[in-house]
Amino acid sequence: MxxxxxxxxxxxxxxxxxxxxxxxxxxxxxxxxxxxxxxxxxxxxxxxxxxxxxSGNSIKKTSSNITNEPVIRVNIENILSDYKKNEIGADNKYKDHLIETSGTITSIKKDIMDKPYVTLSANNHFSIPEIQAYFNDSMNVVLGQLKNGSRLTVVCRIDGLMMNVLAKNCIIK
Structure with missing residues (x-):
């Protein structure tokens, strides 16, 4: 004792x-x-x-606002490069804004909170960062039909960098 x-x-x-x-x-x-x-x-x-x-549960503007505000069309290589070079500058340029971009699907998954997402890269290879595009659960049927290696165009609200560029409330264009 x-x-x-x-x-x-x-x-x-x-x-x-x-x-x-x-x-x-x-x-x-x-x-x-x-x-x-x-x-x-x-x-x-x-x-x-x-x-x-x-996982997308932050209080932000929802996808219902997408049609009411301008969408920034950006090449995926540019947004990923901007975040690699200077996260603060990229946040000033993209965060809380709607962007439209196209990329190659590298994964189709759910996070620990069961929120569906697709990661997009500029090519078929895994790289950091990628765009991690979160979708509403109502998109599960459509997301279930996607294939790795396919091209996908999305409109999303950028939420900043957390290893990947987080994109919330995404819709497929």
Missing amino acids: AINKCKECGNKVSSHAKECPHCGVSSPVVTLGNLIWRISILFIVCFLVFSWVT
């Missing part, structure tokens, strides 16, 4: 004690197992929050 300090009052307490005899706090000693458990929970919560933020 080891003697440790109470996490609350700092007095000596047994590592097996259910509560501190001095201050009454329950589980007065933080064990390695407890610490690992707490860090694991924190990691999972952070991962879920990150996934939610990047």
Whole structure:
């Protein structure tokens, strides 16, 4: 039986004690197992929050606004190059704006929050960054018919760079 300090009052307490005899706090000693458990929970919560933020659930203009505002037509090589060269400059140019671009489909997937997306590159090869185009669930039937290596034209609202260029509320043109 080891003697440790109470996490609350700092007095000596047994590592097996259910509560501190001095201050009454329950589980007065933080064990390695407890610490690992707490860090694991924190990691999972952070991962879920990150996934939610990047999955298209942010409060932005929706695809219903697409017909009411101008669309910037941009070559996929240009937008990807702009983000590689200077993320801040590219955000100033594209973020929160509607863009229309065409690229080669490199993957068709769902993220951890079950949101469908398609990644587009300037060629058939995987590269970073790519455009990660998120779609509404209503597009699942259409997305299910797409093939890797095919060309796709989309209209999306750019949401910035998070490894890939995130494009939300996309529609297929």
